[in-house]
Amino acid sequence: MADILPDDKRRWRACLLCSLVKTQAQFKRDGCDNCEEVLRFKGNMERVMMCTSGQYDGLVAMMRPDASWVARWQRVDKFHKGLYAVRVTGRLPQDIEDDLARRSLKYRPRDGSVKD
Numbered sequence: 001m002a003d004i005l006p007d008d009k010r011r012w013r014a015c016l017l018c019s020l021v022k023t024q025a026q027f028k029r030d031g032c033d034n035c036e037e038v039l040r041f042k043g044n045m046e047r048v049m050m051c052t053s054g055q056y057d058g059l060v061a062m063m064r065p066d067a068s069w070v071a072r073w074q075r076v077d078k079f080h081k082g083l084y085a086v087r088v089t090g091r092l093p094q095d096i097e098d099d100l101a102r103r104s105l106k107y108r109p110r111d112g113s114v115k116d
């Protein structure tokens with residue numbers, strides 16, 4: 001469990017793309033377990049601060065996202081195990097949204113503004 005949970009609660013941030021919660025330092029050191037290929041956090045604190053948010057509601061610990069109805073409801077069932085925010089305040093910068101669209105990746109803000 002220690003390898004999954006962020007170690008410093010005061011600096012927890014949530015990825016604006018997948019809602020994974022880690023510390024600033026963990027995102028900079030390791031990147032995002034789910035989005036690194038797209039967001040490229042490793043070694044880039046500016047990118048970490050632009051594409052994560054310190055404002056989020058609720059936390060859900062996912063040990064087996066592929067077998068969890070909560071993970072399906074939160075749309076994290078295809079992601080890595082970890083701690084996820086239920087709702088994240090903020091949006092990705094427009095240039096990153098445009099890059100996702102060019103890659104044919106649908107961006108679904110994690111702030112609850114998009115309804116099915």
